Amino acid sequence: MEKKPVKIVTIGGGSSYTPELMEGFIKRYDELPIKEIWLVDIEDGKEKLEIVGTMAQRMWDASPYDVKVHLTLDRREALKDADFVTTQFRVGLLNARVKDERIPFSYGMLGQETNGAGGIFKAFRTIPVILSIVEDMKELCPNAWLINFTNPSGMVTEAVMKYGKWDKVIGLCNVPVGAMMKEPETIGKTLDQLTYKFAGLNHFHWHKVFDENGQEVTQQIIDAMYEGKDGGIPANIHDIPFFKEQLDQMQMIPCGYHRYYYRQEEMLKHGLEEYNTIGTRAQQVKQTEEELFELYKNPDLDHKPEQLAKRGGAHYSDAACETIASIYANKNSHIVVTTRNNGAVPDLPADSAVEVSAFIGTTGARAIAFGPLQPAERGWLQCMKNMEWCVEEAAVTGDYGMALQAFILNPQIPSGETAKRVLDELLLAHKKYLPQFADKIAQLEAEGVTIKDDVARELTEKGL
Template sequence: MSLKIVTIGGGSSYTPELVEGFIKRYHELPIEELWLVDCEAGKEKLEIVGNLAKRMVEKAGVPIKIFLTLNRREALKGADFVTTQMRVGLLDARVKDERIPLSHGLLGQETNGAGGLFKGLRTIPVILDICKDMEELCPNAWLINFTNPAGMVTEAVNRYSSIKRVIGLCNVPIDMHTAIANILNADKSKVKVTFGGLNHMVFATSVFLDGEDVTSQVLSKWGKQSMNNITGTEWNNAFVKELGVIPSPYQRYYFMAKETLEEAVKKYEENGTRAEKVKEMEEELFEMYKDTELKEKPKLLEKRGGAYYSDAACSLISSIYNDKGDIQVVNTVNRGALSDLDPDEVAEVSAVITKEGPIPITIGKLPKAVKGLVQQIKSFEVAACEAAVTGDYNKALLAMIINPLVASQRYGNIVLDELLEAHKEYLPNFFETRK
């Protein structure tokens, strides 16, 4: 059986990694057509990345046909898998998400706090429109989403769409697995790590090396581990050991809130937010992509915070297609895996991947020290989804203020108003409901 895969946001700088992943798996994933889709604003980038993709496929000698289009519905007809890697408003919107909250002393970040809320508000209506097209044009296709905030977006699809074949992906567990293997000085394939929580609020709950439980050993050594887009203070080993689960780099925003905010404000004042650095890197990448002699993914791409997202997507698609039954970390319906969340809520959890989709591994209860935070973030996600769908100002205000990185009526209100105005072009439902 030949496969048709559609990538929405095909002009993304991550697309070469996706193409590389499909090329190296062609022996087990016989893709006949790969459609790269983008919007008018992304047309130039789509052509640049698309031409690189064609060169990569030609060099590899695999018979994958690459199609470039701005017509989403044309692309979706008969698709087997649809991947989404969008940024509504492009990087300029991310700059606003970071800088506006920071101007009021609140953390501005792509997937957390006020910035994360607004990325969700812009993205969810677009994703749900894609789902409507899928319901009509490829109702049996799998939707593999790695558009951030991945957990919130997957929650919205699960709640407000009839598309149930949806899985969210994140590269954080992959990075953590690699870091854990390095701590143990062991081959990654021999290290089994179980994860549970939410997207960017996930914890490694157990670690086994060659069948032996080595969780406490990793807990006592978890210090410097971070990601390209998250820096800052090292973890206090005594704290992590008492916590009982291994935190992701994103938990710095919560367990080191003061330190990370101080660092972010300093960068903001120096005009050095992460968004602006990413813009510079994007420009450099696309200059490289234009080179007709380039026929492979450049190393610079690995310095982006989302490196290995795309490879994870390729691995997931292959596991579903081949009914592998291997274990991967995905955003999927909880189904009782984490007893601290409702069964029908989306969790980020280790799961067995089959042709019918993910089967979450039962973890049970999280430690009391982290349970409340996970539940608070889930309540924020659910409120944000409802706000995105309804365009209701008060629901957005609720989501803003209950987020622990905001937790201020005064500044939450101010930042909400400023971000709504800044992103007015991409939030029409909010302004329609306020007429």
């Protein structure tokens, strides 16, 4: 039976990543016949939506396929009868990320988009929005799949399942894609000769690799990493080597983000140096964004520019588009996703969200069993997952005590009075996007709490 053409809605459609998403859909059109694409954004993102949306249509016009790209600020208009909804939005735009990074750094602790205090607050802002999207989907496109790329992807995806009661959701990240694109060549192999097995959480996973004969080659790749070969570390992570003795012992390859935990001292030092000189990663990315959108304005540009690879989310389309195509065509492709555990990682409850290798088909993700972890990795995993649960509950309920619990549990946040001060300043800085914490924010304002970092304070005073 011939399947119907597909309607895709992308929320956060004004993102600089959208051209890569279009490229992925164009490449897969023969197996994923798209009828229409709707790009959705908010009023503050209208200009970028129009720029990138016009470019997206140029990309389709330059292809052999007749696909219409619709632009709208009305989410509900777009969602009606959608087949797939992808999410790539940033609540508060890049200015919110600037504050997430600078406020912790101003007190000598890590400021980072998905780790530490900044990652917690990104979840606080994002989870209520994703849950409101799910409510609209229940009414307007109850059979659609939600493909989430919005960070922190693991927590956002788990909140959809746990609090949104929506099972047709898959969370994605480009980090495993980068590893699988680069690691095979370090040992003279191609990806189709290797089998990858991932297990852990979003931005906190490990993986093993096997060759075409079923022999494990993880150690060979580890050895190659210390011979100067590129293992696919994301562009946004400072490349400080792991201790080789640690990797030799665990016999697994950690995610690039593990540097914030395994080499915390060095990563914090590097982050503070940038904070005090050229600015944090968000401030650097703002410049890259401006350059990209200037390129996107070019009426002759009808393909993804190479400069997009400078953004930390390069290769997004390889994950998002392949996932959608695999669901639509029941391809059973191997993709690393955030999905329900169901025993794949026995060190965590079956109903928790994990990032694992999975086969993707019409019924969604079928997680591949990884097995129990060793004590060190199991300890890290269980600590981080319990921290995530505290974050998710605080995001939904606005419980300040639970937010404080998350801060105290997080390995990037030294517990004590300073941690509480950073929590309070971030609440004030993001007041506009945290209605669930309104009572506590009002109390902090009445007490005269102010923001220490000049840049973050100025952005907040300007309502940005």
